[in-house]
Amino acid sequence: MTKQYIQNHKQYFLEKGLTVINSVFSDDEIEKITKCIRNADTSRENFRKSDDLFAVRQFLKEIPEAKDLIFNDTIKTIVKQLFGEKYFAIKSIYFDKPETSNWYVAYHQDLTISVDKKLEIEGFGSWTTKKNQFAVQPPLPILENICTIRIHLDDTDEYNGALKVIPGSHTKGIRRPETIDLKTETEKFCDVQKGGVMIMKPLTLHGSNRTTDGRRRRVIHIEFSDMELPEQLQWSERIN
Structure with missing residues (x-):
């Protein structure tokens, strides 16, 4: 994987908010x-x-033996060259959309981060707590800084729940899904081969359709940032 190849992906990623x-x-x-x-x-x-x-929430903490397998040389190179030298993992989830499942996910942005405690801090709101896990919507600059890698364990296309996205939508701040106008904005399905990755910004509008061909779709979702949180707040899953 040459430096020029990565740079081409970086340019597309910054402009469109995603790349495969x-x-x-x-x-x-x-x-x-x-x-x-x-x-x-x-x-x-x-x-x-x-x-x-x-x-599986907090995937890298719950299944630590997967960590060395996931952070191979190629992933480390992608993180450093696409995101930046100082980026670290802040959140990890594994999910399986099995062949029996057929749910539809409407267009949305990923607007919350996982933190270690609840604190009243200006600009942080919409707190939720599930089983001692704290999520909060942070100020926009923190969301704009985050980059996500989705590792695909199966071939994925529009027939088994591949993400559909609105390229470039990450540059327009926080948006309500009803503001999407498909007459003027382009919708794109992100086909990813088994062993491939989709890289995206959390503010890129994304959703997925129901599975229509009975194939499963397993994905490991890992978010990265290089920002420290204010005051005593810490990323709950920080892994350097």
Whole structure:
């Protein structure tokens, strides 16, 4: 993966708020990652299970043996060259959209961050708490600084729930989904091959359609930042 190749992706990413890079993980690496997930103790509270959903919050903390497999040389290079030298992981989720599941996700932006405690700080609002995990909407500059990598463990296209996005929408601040005008804004499906990654800004408007062909879609979602939070507030999942 040449420096010029990464620079081309960086330019597109900054302009459009997303990019897709395939062949980041080999089939063997993906098999090792999925084996870690299969072997995990799913009885803990950060594991959510139902007939149509399997998700793991704080994924890198809950399944630490996956960390070295995920942060291979290619991912480290992508983080440093696309985002910046000092970026670190701040949030991680694994989710499986199984073949039995058929939910639809409307267009939205990712507007909250995970932190270690609740504090009254100017500019931080809409607090939520789930099982001692605190989420808050921070000031816009913090959201604009975050970059997300979505690692795909399966081939994903518009027929099994690939993300659809509005390219360039990350440059317009916080937007309500009803302001989207598909007559003037372009909608794009982000096909990603097994072992590939989709990289996006959380403010890029995104959603996904129902699965129509019965294939599963497993994704590891990791957010990165290089900003420190104000006062005594800390990122709850910080991993350098």
